[in-house]
Amino acid sequence: MHTEKPKHDFEPKIIAFVCTWCTYAGADLAGTSRMQYPANVRVLKFPCTGRIDPVFIIKAFQQGADGILISGCHPGDCHYISGNYHARRRFAAFRKLLEFIGVDLNRIQFSWVSAAEGGKWVDVVTDLTERVRTMGPMVEFKDLALEEQWSGGLNSPDLQEIYEAM
Amino acid sequence: MSRIGVFICHCGENISRTVDVELVASTASQFPGVAFATDYKYMCSDPGQSLIKKAVSEHRLTHVVVAACSPRMHERTFRKAVEQVGLNPFLCEMANIREHCSWVHEDREEATQKAIEIVGMLVERVKKNRVLPTITVPVTKRALVIGGGIAGIQAALDIADAGHQVVLVEREPSIGGHMAQLSETFPTLDCSQCIMTPKMVDLANHPNIIMHTYSEIEQVDGYIGNFQVTIRKKARSVDENKCTGCGICMTKCPQKKIPNIFDRNLGTRTAIYVPFPQAVPNVPVIDRENCTMFKTGKCGVCQKVCGPGAIDFNQQDTLIVEPVGAIVVATGFELYDITEKPKGSPIKGYGEFGHGKIPDVIDGLTFERLASASGPTGGKILRPSDGKEPKQVVFIQCVGSRSREKGISYCSKICCMYTAKHTMLYHHKVHDGQAYVFFMDARVPGKSYDEFWRRAIEEEEAVYIRGMVSRLYQKGDKIVVMGSDISVGVQVEIEADLVVLATAVQPRKGADALAQKLGISYDKYHFYSEAHAKLKPVECATAGIYLAGACQGPKDIPDTVSQASAAAAKVMTLFSKDKLEREPIVARVKENNCVGCFACRKVCAYGAVEEKEIRDRQGNLIKMVAYVNPGVCAGCGTCQATCPSKSVELDGYTDEQIVAMIEAL
Numbered sequence: 044m045h046t047e048k049p050k051h052d053f054e055p056k057i058i059a060f061v062c063t064w065c066t067y068a069g070a071d072l073a074g075t076s077r078m079q080y081p082a083n084v085r086v087l088k089f090p091c092t093g094r095i096d097p098v099f100i101i102k103a104f105q106q107g108a109d110g111i112l113i114s115g116c117h118p119g120d121c122h123y124i125s126g127n128y129h130a131r132r133r134f135a136a137f138r139k140l141l142e143f144i145g146v147d148l149n150r151i152q153f154s155w156v157s158a159a160e161g162g163k164w165v166d167v168v169t170d171l172t173e174r175v176r177t178m179g180p181m182v183e184f185k186d187l188a189l190e191e192q193w194s195g196g197l198n199s200p201d202l203q204e205i206y207e208a209m
Numbered sequence: 210m211s212r213i214g215v216f217i218c219h220c221g222e223n224i225s226r227t228v229d230v231e232l233v234a235s236t237a238s239q240f241p242g243v244a245f246a247t248d249y250k251y252m253c254s255d256p257g258q259s260l261i262k263k264a265v266s267e268h269r270l271t272h273v274v275v276a277a278c279s280p281r282m283h284e285r286t287f288r289k290a291v292e293q294v295g296l297n298p299f300l301c302e303m304a305n306i307r308e309h310c311s312w313v314h315e316d317r318e319e320a321t322q323k324a325i326e327i328v329g330m331l332v333e334r335v336k337k338n339r340v341l342p343t344i345t346v347p348v349t350k351r352a353l354v355i356g357g358g359i360a361g362i363q364a365a366l367d368i369a370d371a372g373h374q375v376v377l378v379e380r381e382p383s384i385g386g387h388m389a390q391l392s393e394t395f396p397t398l399d400c401s402q403c404i405m406t407p408k409m410v411d412l413a414n415h416p417n418i419i420m421h422t423y424s425e426i427e428q429v430d431g432y433i434g435n436f437q438v439t440i441r442k443k444a445r446s447v448d449e450n451k452c453t454g455c456g457i458c459m460t461k462c463p464q465k466k467i468p469n470i471f472d473r474n475l476g477t478r479t480a481i482y483v484p485f486p487q488a489v490p491n492v493p494v495i496d497r498e499n500c501t502m503f504k505t506g507k508c509g510v511c512q513k514v515c516g517p518g519a520i521d522f523n524q525q526d527t528l529i530v531e532p533v534g535a536i537v538v539a540t541g542f543e544l545y546d547i548t549e550k551p552k553g554s555p556i557k558g559y560g561e562f563g564h565g566k567i568p569d570v571i572d573g574l575t576f577e578r579l580a581s582a583s584g585p586t587g588g589k590i591l592r593p594s595d596g597k598e599p600k601q602v603v604f605i606q607c608v609g610s611r612s613r614e615k616g617i618s619y620c621s622k623i624c625c626m627y628t629a630k631h632t633m634l635y636h637h638k639v640h641d642g643q644a645y646v647f648f649m650d651a652r653v654p655g656k657s658y659d660e661f662w663r664r665a666i667e668e669e670e671a672v673y674i675r676g677m678v679s680r681l682y683q684k685g686d687k688i689v690v691m692g693s694d695i696s697v698g699v700q701v702e703i704e705a706d707l708v709v710l711a712t713a714v715q716p717r718k719g720a721d722a723l724a725q726k727l728g729i730s731y732d733k734y735h736f737y738s739e740a741h742a743k744l745k746p747v748e749c750a751t752a753g754i755y756l757a758g759a760c761q762g763p764k765d766i767p768d769t770v771s772q773a774s775a776a777a778a779k780v781m782t783l784f785s786k787d788k789l790e791r792e793p794i795v796a797r798v799k800e801n802n803c804v805g806c807f808a809c810r811k812v813c814a815y816g817a818v819e820e821k822e823i824r825d826r827q828g829n830l831i832k833m834v835a836y837v838n839p840g841v842c843a844g845c846g847t848c849q850a851t852c853p854s855k856s857v858e859l860d861g862y863t864d865e866q867i868v869a870m871i872e873a874l
């Protein structure tokens with residue numbers, strides 16, 4: 044059964060930061076079970092959500108990500124005992140910071156997907172993709188990144204201007 | 210300058226059906242740094258691996274990316290392959306274009322584009338990969354076995370027979386576990402004691418086994434090959450070395466009315482006691498809560514009558530530290546108890562079965578004690594309330610189990626078989642009695658199991674009723690069982706003399722606390738988790754720790770013994786080497802950068818972070834920095850994301866590698 048897929052004007056870029064043991068395995072399970080989900084997501088594998096530095100999120104937004112997913116083992120199931128708790132605490136604080144600087148938190152999804160939850164992986168990815176699609180592209184960070192990497196050499200006039208203004 | 214080789218696998222048609230593999234290969238060949246790219250039908254096959262090896266040599270490749278299935282499947286295969294042609298295995302990465310791409314998308318164009326991007330990410334990542342050395346650690350060739358049920362006994366005997374020392378720790382005063390309580394065992398109906406006690410004696414007499422009964426694990430430090438285990442030997446109040454096991458103390462103890470837990474409270478015991486006559490070691494223990502001497506300071510009868518002077522009221526708990534290289538966890542199970550509504554237990558209680566207030570509603574283990582020749586009734590089936598022989602017995606299966614509403618959705622696996630066994634034992638002992646069984650369905654796979662179950666019905670005249678019981682209540686000296694027979698769609702009411710509940714098999718209370726000491730994981734019910742459901746059924750994800758028996762999930766004796774022997778075999782494999790290699794995914798501290806705040810130490814769940822002194826040439830202390838013990842580090846990287854000065858780096862997952870991937874997007 045092949046249903047015609049609707050074409051969209053905007054295909055968001057979704058980056059998923061996941062742990063190897065639970066969510067990566069859950070995404071593998073979605074594959075082995077031949078479940079279908081939008082192709083927008085790119086998965087980065089970490090040993091543990093505890094390894095995920097909030098800086099990576101900023102970096103991903105700068106590189107043009109429109110939505111970000113962070114997912115690991117359920118509380119209590121961390122392969123490394125407590126890495127996911129540290130991650131949870133870290134991201135709870137980081138969310139506040141993002142909110143403060145005006146990032147729409149709907150672009151970031153935190154979830155627990157176990158190695159047995161192929162279906163949940165599909166749901167989480169699908170929901171986030173659809174939600175971000177309606178929100179449109181995330182341009183603020185990308186623009187900033189571009190500004191940071193000014194085109195000229197070290198002594199370009201525009202740089203000079205900035206220095207003087209400082 | 211890197212010369213990367215990219216190898217795209219068709220996986221038969223599993224990938225090539227939705228991904229244009231040729232296009233991925235030709236696009237990848239244009240990526241900066243890529244010296245060679247090709248596609249092939251089965252990369253993991255022998256010719257596929259040869260193709261990679263040949264390309265590495267011919268094209269002088271410095272890094273390899275294999276785009277195929279999940280790295281969880283074949284990362285090892287390909288890393289080994291490149292190692293054979295002289296490349297460090299950690300310079301090879303896999304791009305998952307099957308599970309994460311071809312299998313989950315239908316649109317060929319989209320899937321191909323995604324595959325190209327995934328490969329691009331991995332190409333950028335692999336450029337930043339560093340040569341990682343293999344880490345070797347020494348192995349202490351002694352094993353710890355926790356739990357002295359049949360699982361622990363089997364594992365300990367196997368390891369000890371192979372010539373290694375074993376330390377066995379049992380919480381109760383005797384080894385034996387549940388099997389010591391059983392009467393006769395399915396599917397052969399041989400007597401449990403008869404097959405169990407010789408093994409218990411073998412264990413106690415084995416020159417390679419040190420047995421600590423009435424002892425618990427206090428603390429576990431270290432890592433695979435090098436654990437330090439602190440054991441708390443609880444005060445028995447009896448000197449094990451002096452006691453001869455004559456038992457005179459027990460005959461003289463004035464406290465005689467203490468419920469015997471081993472007999473499921475059907476009989477009584479004294480304050481100084483051995484749990485059952487065949488106990489190993491045959492050394493009594495004083496139950497201090499019930500001992501007159503401990504309660505009032507007066508009595509000491511046992512001390513007076515003990516010939517060898519083994520009684521010691523002043524004995525204290527002692528702590529023993531044992532160095533071991535491997536640990537087998539065999540702590541078994543517990544049955545759900547309907548008398549209580551346990552705190553923290555997922556089961557929601559059984560009010561409809563009278564919450565255990567009806568004396569003649571018992572569980573399967575109590576029935577085992579009634580049927581056991583060495584039990585409180587000498588093997589006669591007599592009901593607890595009035596000691597009469599029950600003529601109508603109703604057995605109810607799946608009490609707690611397989612019920613999402615009650616909170617336990619799994620099948621307890623053993624009760625179908627032991628209930629069939631109970632009906633037979635009952636029929637053998639009470640010829641004019643009738644057994645009824647309420648069951649949802651019979652789950653009796655296993656060698657000779659279905660035949661056994663049929664025998665209960667066809668030869669031993671048990672009446673099986675497919676349906677559930679909604680209520681039990683006392684009426685005179687009968688118990689009214691109200692249920693339904695769904696095969697004919699009618700309500701059934703039976704006036705029974707005895708009701709036996711096949712209650713759910715649950716993990717031990719406190720299983721989670723032990724898991725935390727060991728650093729192993731458990732599922733939502735607190736059964737311990739194996740590293741892989743199919744391919745690593747006895748290993749924990751924590752290296753050097755293995756599982757045996759019902760602590761990992763409901764199991765009968767044959768399965769328990771198989772798993773115990775398998776765990777022992779794993780331990781012996783580990784002990785076959787003097788040193789062991791481990792994956793070098795460990796954290797390293799950049800000592801120049803480290804400011805010694807030790808934030809990393811706070812978050813490390815493994816205690817891998819130590820303090821290290823940095824001194825100048827004259828030996829003056831310059832600063833304290835963090836040092837990660839590579840033998841202990843599990844490689845989670847939590848420290849790295851925590852370090853405020855960016856001084857810790859997890860090999861294999863450095864910031865450089867991650868950022869390279871993000872930038873490739």
Ligand SMILES: Cc1cc2nc3c(=O)[nH]c(=O)nc-3n(C[C@H](O)[C@H](O)[C@H](O)COP(=O)(O)OP(=O)(O)OC[C@H]3O[C@@H](n4cnc5c(N)ncnc54)[C@H](O)[C@@H]3O)c2cc1C
Binds near residue numbers: 384387717760
């Ligand atoms: C009613 C009933 C009837 C059964 N009949 C049969 C049958 O006929 N045939 C069959 O094949 N199977 C039968 N079984 C199943 C059988 O009992 C189990 O398969 C077997 O006992 C599992 O062995 P084990 O060693 O894993 O666990 P256990 O027997 O539970 O032993 C675990 C041991 O570990 C100890 N321990 C627990 N926690 C700790 C700790 N923290 N530290 C130290 N020690 C600890 C315990 O004290 C115990 O000695 C029956 C089970 C029941 C309930």
Ligand code: SF4
Binds near residue numbers: 619622650651
């Ligand atoms: S083994 Fe049989 S009685 Fe036990 S839970 Fe499973 S189905 Fe029910």
Ligand code: SF4
Binds near residue numbers: 796
């Ligand atoms: S990587 Fe994890 S286990 Fe290793 S030292 Fe850091 S926090 Fe501890």
